[in-house]
């Protein structure tokens with residue numbers, strides 16, 4: 001019997017489980033995929049937003065501002081890549097400057113500090129790569145970027161070290177409350193009992209709610225296509241660059257990612273299909289044309305890959321985080337579209353408070369319970385790599401040449417439970433560079449097979465039926 005079961009291991013569910021792991025509670029984190037963070041939380045722009053895009057009346061604005069302020073402490077405790085380099089919003093016409101003024105005023109109303117209205121010269125000083133036609137804008141120094149998957153992984157690892165039990169490949173199919181506790185049943189018939197349930201199932205929060213007899217609502221996926229430029233692209237700016245927003249989106253951006261690459265996107269298009277993560281050549285051309293108006297050095301030739309994510313949107317356009325009014329001990333965490341990543345630390349805190357108010361007794365654990373997970377090998381100096389090599393030569397055996405990832409790092413990922421190609425990619429960055437895994441995928445597969453004993457033909461890209469090889473292999477030597 002768990003005190004609480006959190007459904008969904010994206011940023012919302014993980015940060016809730018992490019918050020709860022600070023207390024003497026038995027917590028289950030249930031995820032339908034083979035690994036954590038495989039939902040919307042791996043397919044986004046990685047921006048820690050600046051708190052000026054949404055009006056003060058919305059829950060998402062309040063949690064965005066609070067979440068933004070929590071990242072330094074979290075980074076210190078958990079050790080994921082995060083940079084607070086600031087955000088620029090730029091206008092190219094006097095009409096656009098009217099919207100810029102509104103955003104600036106909205107940021108002030110939300111309590112954001114240090115926003116700076118800028119003329120053309122100041123903007124060009126802050127970002128020399130900006131198109132010189134820019135007329136004005138503002139600077140939000142509190143904005144930044146994180147590596148979203150490493151953020152999720154480090155939080156999950158910390159939560160697990162503090163007692164949270166993670167159940168991957170557990171797709172919640174239904175839930176029943178019998179007067180004292182919930183029984184959640186998976187698609188394969190496994191059962192988990194818990195006194196409280198948190199529904200943080202992203203795009204599928206509406207289905208979970210319905211299947212647990214709670215509120216009826218509809219999640220509408222809003223698709224965003226993103227395009228990643230080569231690490232060497234000369235167009236990489238110093239700060240995130242936003243155009244003035246439209247009604248439904250923050251616009252198409254130029255993002256210097258925390259990983260050192262440059263990303264352009266996302267689009268914003270409603271779709272009915274919760275699995276549609278396709279990208280298209282037409283959208284790519286549109287995006288390149290749009291971002292070239294802001295940074296004209298961007299070239300389609302620098303694009304190395306594309307992906308799409310689906311924002312889980314409610315009709316209200318706001319987050320819906322409340323104790324259910326229809327069924328007992330059930331917290332809804334739905335409609336977590338952008339700025340969900342930014343708000344996530346505050347979402348976890350907010351849900352924890354809802355659970356406490358609903359009667360979940362919380363007694364703080366003593367001692368050093370937030371064990372940090374630090375993963376800093378990529379910042380090592382050549383001298384310290386020499387020392388690591390002395391201990392274990394696999395630290396200098398490079399497996400992914402584009403991102404310079406060693407065999408020892410792949411093994412570290414495997415030992416932390418990531419055995420799919422995507423899990424290892426998101427944990428280490430192996431396969432994320434220019435050749436997109438062309439060189440290293442087969443090598444990584446051999447290492448996984450060697451370390452885990454899983455036959456090569458059973459290895460998957462991301463769990464389920466996503467097998468990497470078809471047919472049976474003859475003998476493969478795994479060195």
Ligand SMILES: Cc1cc2nc3c(=O)[nH]c(=O)nc-3n(C[C@H](O)[C@H](O)[C@H](O)COP(=O)(O)OP(=O)(O)OC[C@H]3O[C@@H](n4cnc5c(N)ncnc54)[C@H](O)[C@@H]3O)c2cc1C
Pocket residue numbers: 007008009010011012013014030031032033036037038039040041042043044045046047048049170171172173200201202203204205208222223224225226266308309310311336337338339340341342343
């Ligand atoms: C293109 C794009 C760009 C974005 N950019 C930003 C940005 O720069 N900054 C920002 O702040 N926000 C951004 N966002 C928003 C942000 O990514 C989301 O708000 C956030 O990731 C939502 O997290 P979540 O945990 O609520 O959902 P998810 O990450 O989707 O997590 C839900 C989890 O529940 C699991 N699940 C579903 N059904 C079940 C079930 N039946 N049983 C068990 N598990 C289940 C899923 O597999 C998934 O892992 C962006 C979104 C998109 C699409």
